[in-house]
Amino acid sequence: MQYVWDPFVRIFHWSLVIAFSVAFYTHASEWERLIHIRAGYVVAVLLLARIVWGFTKTGYACFRTFPWDPVKAIKHIISELHGNAKRYIGHNPAGSVAIYLMLVIGLVTVTSGWLVYNDGWLIDQPELLQTIHLYAAWTWLVLIILHVTGVIAESIVHKDNLIRAMITGCKRVTQKGERQATEL
Amino acid sequence: MTKISFILVALLGMTVLNAHADVATAQKLADKYTGIAKGIDKGFTPSAEDGKVFFNRQIGLQGHKVSCASCHTSNPADNGKHVVTGKLIRPLAPAVNAKRFTDLEKVEDKFVEHCNDITGSDCTAQEKANFITYLITVKDATPKK
Numbered sequence: 001m002q003y004v005w006d007p008f009v010r011i012f013h014w015s016l017v018i019a020f021s022v023a024f025y026t027h028a029s030e031w032e033r034l035i036h037i038r039a040g041y042v043v044a045v046l047l048l049a050r051i052v053w054g055f056t057k058t059g060y061a062c063f064r065t066f067p068w069d070p071v072k073a074i075k076h077i078i079s080e081l082h083g084n085a086k087r088y089i090g091h092n093p094a095g096s097v098a099i100y101l102m103l104v105i106g107l108v109t110v111t112s113g114w115l116v117y118n119d120g121w122l123i124d125q126p127e128l129l130q131t132i133h134l135y136a137a138w139t140w141l142v143l144i145i146l147h148v149t150g151v152i153a154e155s156i157v158h159k160d161n162l163i164r165a166m167i168t169g170c171k172r173v174t175q176k177g178e179r180q181a182t183e184l
Numbered sequence: 185m186t187k188i189s190f191i192l193v194a195l196l197g198m199t200v201l202n203a204h205a206d207v208a209t210a211q212k213l214a215d216k217y218t219g220i221a222k223g224i225d226k227g228f229t230p231s232a233e234d235g236k237v238f239f240n241r242q243i244g245l246q247g248h249k250v251s252c253a254s255c256h257t258s259n260p261a262d263n264g265k266h267v268v269t270g271k272l273i274r275p276l277a278p279a280v281n282a283k284r285f286t287d288l289e290k291v292e293d294k295f296v297e298h299c300n301d302i303t304g305s306d307c308t309a310q311e312k313a314n315f316i317t318y319l320i321t322v323k324d325a326t327p328k329k
Contacts, residue, residue, distance in 0.1 A: 028297045028300075029297070029300075029301055030255075030266070030268060030297070030298070030301045031248070031268060031301060033266070033268050033269050034268055034269055037269070117269075117271065118271070119271065119272060119273075119274070120272065126274070126283075127283060
């Protein structure tokens, strides 16, 4: 087995899954408003911590090892559909794009939510802020669905369990003759 | 200079018209719900009095005993205060807050969420018609002492 995801990345990932789910589940009820708000703060802290980690860490968690490249991402998805995509040990190009979009949309969601909650602060546009918060949250959900779909597709094409890899931190070792990306 | 003043007057006129238009929009929504209610009960006419009773009625649900007024105060033209978070809520009466009851979709969303929060089920068209009819009649915030 090859060690890929450090403990911070794994704890971050599953904490974010839980915090997002809690926030999503409690979004409509005024009785659960404080739970929703606290889940939102947890999300904000997690996202900021991940961004700091991405700039300071080396290895697969580092932003430099998975660049933003939408063209490459689309090419990767096409070859994935043909079943002949190159194997990436860290994030593949499509996963990278999904992760950057989720980080940005996540920050938009928590910031707009924070401003909606503290109505009257900074920007006196409650309707606009509510609309931004709503659309950002649903866009995020769409991104999550795409992300999970990609994870499942990648797991099938490369005969590896990527969900388990995010729990244990390890992926299977690339076999001889298998096409692996030369990037880190 | 005259051009600018014309534009300013036009803008001012638009805001004045808008302020009227917003109570009118609330009335349109009340009429819409009344129309639905009439389909269920032919003799239905919206009642501000019933709307007021509904607004202030305390309902026990999951250990909470609350009414619309718990957050919005007994005067819907006043600022409210969220009973859970303590945050300020802008006035509900369209005469005071022109942004209320302008968009059917938003109003329906809020009815679905709040009715489930407070009464534990959806509100009827009759209740919604009465509710908006009452809110339209509230014109003034409580004078400050």
